[in-house]
Amino acid sequence: MDTKKIAENLHEHVPADWYHQSLKKDFFQRIWHNTRFREVRKVATPAEFVLDVGCADGVFSNVIFKKINPKKFIGLDVVKTSIAWAKKHWAKNKRMKFTVGDAHKLPFANNYFDAVFCLEALEHVADPMKVFKEFKRVMKKGGYGVFLVPSDNNLFKIVWWLWLHFYPRGWVWRDTHIQTYRNNYLVTAVKKAGFKIEVNKKFNLGMLHLIKVRKTQ
Numbered sequence: 001m002d003t004k005k006i007a008e009n010l011h012e013h014v015p016a017d018w019y020h021q022s023l024k025k026d027f028f029q030r031i032w033h034n035t036r037f038r039e040v041r042k043v044a045t046p047a048e049f050v051l052d053v054g055c056a057d058g059v060f061s062n063v064i065f066k067k068i069n070p071k072k073f074i075g076l077d078v079v080k081t082s083i084a085w086a087k088k089h090w091a092k093n094k095r096m097k098f099t100v101g102d103a104h105k106l107p108f109a110n111n112y113f114d115a116v117f118c119l120e121a122l123e124h125v126a127d128p129m130k131v132f133k134e135f136k137r138v139m140k141k142g143g144y145g146v147f148l149v150p151s152d153n154n155l156f157k158i159v160w161w162l163w164l165h166f167y168p169r170g171w172v173w174r175d176t177h178i179q180t181y182r183n184n185y186l187v188t189a190v191k192k193a194g195f196k197i198e199v200n201k202k203f204n205l206g207m208l209h210l211i212k213v214r215k216t217q
Helices: 003-010 018-025 027-043 059-068 080-089 128-138 154-166 185-192
Strands: 049-053 072-077 096-100 113-119 139-150 196-203 208-214
Touching: 018 027, 018 059, 018 080, 027 059, 027 113, 027 139, 027 196, 027 208, 049 059, 049 128, 059 072, 059 096, 059 113, 072 080, 080 096, 113 128, 128 139, 128 185, 139 185, 185 196, 185 208
Parallel strands: 049 072, 049 113, 072 096, 113 139
Antiparallel strands: 139 208, 196 208
């Protein structure tokens, strides 16, 4: 299974600077994303080497960077056009780099990062458990991870369906969610991967599920 190709095909219609444009032009998207930013800032603690998997155009990466101020920050995404845009747009920040890569096979050494973020990207991956194992592999002992997914509760399902079918820009995300984390599957998955859960919360009327984990061994 070519997981990289699957991800590329899923996002073929998504603009390279989707999040940057959403914050500038879309009132409802701005509310949604700013809520995400606020909740992630609460759990983002100091770290020297940071990885953001599924970084897209780097908008959320920049939010994390400003909160943590790490020595080195790497944003990784499978979508080449988004990475190319991010490299150009955030070029002045020499400590924040962007690279093309597959979450199922991260191109980094074992025990390298102090923190790994993956924010609303895990619903797009072919094999979540393989991805979580990769996160643990590249994370230092004592390091932490912050993972954010749609909860797929009934309200989210309704909002998501309306977004895909009636909102002018929403159609580009059709068929991109190939995993579900309903019934608290995110908790089950991170425990199975061997992480210790430190924060477990839902927000945006229960539509988003955020977890902060620690690698203890």
